[in-house]
Amino acid sequence: DQQVKQNSPSLSVQEGRISILNCDYTNSMFDYFLWYKKYPAEGPTFLISISSIKDKNEDGRFTVFLNKSAKHLSLHIVPSQPGDSAVYFCAASAKSNFGNEKLTFGTGTRLTIIP
């Protein structure tokens, strides 16, 4: 059962335009969401996160939006740059007593920025 879904395996965007990556989840216990970026031959790198008490979090060119009622989040990158070409993973976690919860990842979206 895929609890975190990224339905677009790939996305191509012109340099300078907005990239929008989408993610859906099914587990209503998830209350913390993250986006990771992965270049070939490297491990995923944390990009941005959002708690379920918020509906938006912004960090420079990156903004994550959370729609709890739709169980949907999206990552906006604007303006898109060639260095943004990578695989983007959405991840979610549910609160536990321990504080460091396991992350449930989506299957990733390969973003290609066209110069």
Place this chain on the structure above:
Amino acid sequence: DSGVTQTPKHLITATGQRVTLRCSPRSGDLSVYWYQQSLDQGLQFLIQYYNGEERAKGNILERFSAQQFPDLHSELNLSSLELGDSALYFCASSVSGALRGEQYFGPGTRLTVT
């Protein structure tokens, strides 16, 4: 560079064999997580250790086991290997009480079972 190291980078072995993957977390991080990424799949959580003790278990096969040592490095042992175990294995670490869910990943070990 995340500060998390994994060895070896690549491993090629035959079915039925046993291998050990090693991970050194970032300095000061007490939690270590292991993930498996098969072809075209997302990262699947395997197991978490915190300060030497098993903390959470995911979809880890009985043929797989892990441990975290007093110096906080961790090893993932994979035995009776099958072709389907071929994958990228990532280790991640985090500090207890750090930003929730933010984990720092190593570069991964690519395991090929032939």
